[in-house]
Amino acid sequence: MINTSADPYQDLREAVRDLCQEFPAEYFRKVDDERSYPEAFVEALTKAGWLAALIPQEYGGSGLGLTEASVIMEEINRSGGNSGACHGQMYNMGTLLRHGSAEQKQRYLPKIASGELRLQSMGVTEPTTGTDTTKIKTTAQRKGDRYVINGQKVWISRIQHSDLMILLARTTPLAEVKKKSEGMSIFLVDLREAEAKGMTVRPIPNMVNHETNELFFDNLEIPAENLIGEEGKGFKYILDGLNAERTLIAAECIGDGYWFIDKVTQYAKDRVVFGRPIGQNQGVQFPIARALVNVEAASLMRYKACELYDAHQHCGAQANMAKLLAADASWEAANACLQFHGGFGFASEYDVERKFRETRLYQVAPISTNLILSYVAEHILGLPRSF
Numbered sequence: 030m031i032n033t034s035a036d037p038y039q040d041l042r043e044a045v046r047d048l049c050q051e052f053p054a055e056y057f058r059k060v061d062d063e064r065s066y067p068e069a070f071v072e073a074l075t076k077a078g079w080l081a082a083l084i085p086q087e088y089g090g091s092g093l094g095l096t097e098a099s100v101i102m103e104e105i106n107r108s109g110g111n112s113g114a115c116h117g118q119m120y121n122m123g124t125l126l127r128h129g130s131a132e133q134k135q136r137y138l139p140k141i142a143s144g145e146l147r148l149q150s151m152g153v154t155e156p157t158t159g160t161d162t163t164k165i166k167t168t169a170q171r172k173g174d175r176y177v178i179n180g181q182k183v184w185i186s187r188i189q190h191s192d193l194m195i196l197l198a199r200t201t202p203l204a205e206v207k208k209k210s211e212g213m214s215i216f217l218v219d220l221r222e223a224e225a226k227g228m229t230v231r232p233i234p235n236m237v238n239h240e241t242n243e244l245f246f247d248n249l250e251i252p253a254e255n256l257i258g259e260e261g262k263g264f265k266y267i268l269d270g271l272n273a274e275r276t277l278i279a280a281e282c283i284g285d286g287y288w289f290i291d292k293v294t295q296y297a298k299d300r301v302v303f304g305r306p307i308g309q310n311q312g313v314q315f316p317i318a319r320a321l322v323n324v325e326a327a328s329l330m331r332y333k334a335c336e337l338y339d340a341h342q343h344c345g346a347q348a349n350m351a352k353l354l355a356a357d358a359s360w361e362a363a364n365a366c367l368q369f370h371g372g373f374g375f376a377s378e379y380d381v382e383r384k385f386r387e388t389r390l391y392q393v394a395p396i397s398t399n400l401i402l403s404y405v406a407e408h409i410l411g412l413p414r415s416f
């Protein structure tokens with residue numbers, strides 16, 4: 030395994046690797062084949078406390094920062110697994126931790142830490158508005174001690190493997206707010222009750238083994254006490270969570286990148302064609318070497334974003350840049366890995382095609398590369414708004 034830069038997280042890395050070794054490539058290949066959920070793996074991660082890394086110790090978690098959480102996600106993907114099955118718990122936690130009331134934290138966090146409850150889902154994206162989040166049409170209308178939810182969401186992941194979901198909905202119509210980012214609120218939805226009370230779930234079969242769904246809300250009533258923070262400020266709160274999500278997914282891409290590089294480097298040493306290892310050809314060496322350079326650079330930006338997030342400082346620029354650099358680097362590594370495996374890269378038993386599909390997702394979700402570039406153009410370069 031390549032080890033270019035010893036960081037201070039070696040003990041953490043080794044502990045996560047030890048657990049991941051119990052779930053080898055065959056396990057994830059089978060789960061992918063069957064399009065099933067890696068329940069045993071998520072259970073083991075939960076029992077070992079890794080999914081409660083960000084929960085403060087007073088609530089039964091380990092009280093670690095986003096930096097350590099990112100190392101956990103990176104190691105899962107580097108081991109050949111896919112954090113997509115459980116990463117929601119990490120970044121959704123941040124929203125509850127930073128903006129939830131003392132009562133909400135007391136009520137949910139210890140149960141999430143022990144594994145009794147899962148907070149794996151976040152409902153933001155809608156079919157008719159896409160990335161233009163401030164135009165969302167799902168509404169939450171206050172009626173006495175309840176909010177009534179109506180509308181539709183799409184691509185909402187891990188609903189069938191979560192007990193709770195963070196939901197973004199409009200509480201004041203767009204036409205009635207001064208700024209389009211105002212008037213939205215976030216709620217904690219108890220998924221165990223919701224399906225019987227007005228929420229319909231329609232799974233979306235997709236390219237990767239990622240459990241994701243369309244959701245329809247028809248007068249779903251939730252208790253008013255499930256509002257997180259102040260009504261109307263949900264967009265601001267969710268942005269914080271999205272920065273954590275982008276940074277953690279950057280870490281997953283970095284893990285993927287190392288996995289592809291380790292895999293193809295070994296293959297290039299072993300595969301002999303024209304009487305010599307294919308890795309003796311510079312045409313094979315250079316794309317792999319370049320991918321490593323880019324993965325390492327992305328990793329540094331990931332650490333920068335984590336450091337700022339953990340210090341409660343603005344990290345939007347760094348989180349977005351880390352996500353773009355890491356997604357590009359893992360995709361570059363994936364292409365080199367597939368290419369130099371020749372025909373064998375397409376055979377499921379090598380796992381390259383599975384990881385190739387998995388890492389490709391991150392050019393689009395949770396935010397597409399174009400939207401990151403437009404963020405940098407507008408917010409960092411000060412260029413005129415394009416939309």
Ligand SMILES: Cc1cc2nc3c(=O)[nH]c(=O)nc-3n(C[C@H](O)[C@H](O)[C@H](O)COP(=O)(O)OP(=O)(O)OC[C@H]3O[C@@H](n4cnc5c(N)ncnc54)[C@H](O)[C@@H]3O)c2cc1C
Binds near residue numbers: 400
């Ligand atoms: C497997 C999977 C799981 C997901 N899980 C979740 C989840 O759990 N919760 C959730 O809320 N969402 C989830 N999503 C949604 C995901 O965040 C969105 O798909 C993503 O943000 C892109 O939004 P969109 O699909 O609506 O694309 P659109 O907004 O329709 O954009 C389509 C493409 O057009 C381009 N584009 C659009 N606007 C511009 C512009 N102004 N400038 C330049 N280019 C532009 C971009 O390249 C973009 O990729 C998931 C998606 C997938 C595929």
